[in-house]
Amino acid sequence: MELRHPRYFIAVVEAKGVREASRRLHVAQPAISQTLANLEDEISVALFSRTGRSLKLTAEGELFYTEARRTIAQSEFAVESVQRASRGELGKLSLGFCGAATYAFMPEVVRRYKAKFPGVKIDLRELTPVQQEAKFAAGTIDAGFTRATSAKVDASLDARLTSR
Amino acid sequence: MELRHPRYFIAVVEAKGVREASRRLHVAQPAISQTLANLEDEISVALFSRTGRSLKLTAEGELFYTEARRTIAQSEFAVESVQRASRGELGKLSLGFCGAATYAFMPEVVRRYKAKFPGVKIDLRELTPVQQEAKFAAGTIDAGFTRATSAKVDASLDARLTSR
DNA sequence: TAAAAATACTCCATAGGTATTTTAT
DNA sequence: ATAAAATACCTATGGAGTATTTTTA
DSSP states (O other), X not given: OOTHHHHHHHHHHHHXXXXXXXXXXXXXXXXXXXXXXXXXHHHXXXXXXXXXXXXXXXXXHHHHHHHHHHHHHHHHHHHHHHXXXXXXXXXXXXXXXXXXXXXXXXXXXXXXXXXXXXXXXXXXXXXXXXXXXXXXXXXXXXXXXXXXXXXXXXXTSOOOOOOO | OOTHHHHHHHHHHHHTSHHHHHHHHTOOHHHHHHHHHHHHHHHTOXXXXXXXXXXXXXXXXXXXXXXXXXXXXXHHHHHXXXXXXXXXXXXXXXXXXXHHHHXXXXXXXXXXXXXXXXXXXXXXXXXXHHHHHHHHHHTSOSEEEOOTTTOOOOTTSOOOOOOO
């Protein structure tokens, strides 16, 4: 079975017929009849009781309809979630910060970020400037807020200086 | 996307390489490389970081792996469940029975049936012989245990007479 | 240099199209 | 008579094969 099979099947059920499904899918009617026949043949179960011109779901067809929808939904979820992840809308963000110096703006920054990327789990770690450098180098934190005075500006770091 | 894409992807991840996946799937190596490339192209996400000869999953690839497995699992579940249903191993069985006369053997019959078809939900209804005929005709019950004396043996019924 | 993946190409299986027949309103 | 599904047949896209090149361990 390929996703084409449940896709067409679902369309036929929801369109209440092959013809209308054909219009909605922009696929010729015989191609859909064919795909349904292939599907039923492959799983060896009659999904429709075909009395000539009318299509009616069998009990097995009803069951397959719900499971087919779950299958398609899951396949779409798989793709969408990696796409969200790749856009940085999903995942984990570990941030280092050094206490007192950053309390002034961290809450606001974090709140705004969470509002924009609700799928990202934020992991905040209070670390000394020295610890931040080590954790960053090790990949434990993705970014850090530290004090300008402490960090000898390393060329390997993308650092930005913000005056208060 | 078709199921072929996650299938091959999963095989490559689990075989830790295209070559070995090719052997396991009995599909030529370039066909698999091609399918992976098509998949990554279609979803516009790099699933592997390919430094020449080695394949390594990206963070997105890791995520897609779990979701792809769920997709395949769900697709297989969809097929298997309708197949079980069509073999009568899954579904509902509504039985009518008339009290006193059937208490002697019903518990044993039902228990044995449940052991054999654990996926079938049994719905027992205590009904008079006359009610059973009506409910059976209406399709509310699938079968009934009644008294021989009461049922004028209708040709439309598949009745069996059991002496105690 | 030996392996593994990518690339180039070729082929054919089959998804999908057109035309037609069947069948039930 | 009409509309919908099935059937027959044809076409062409693309999935998969063979051969080869590239690449790095």
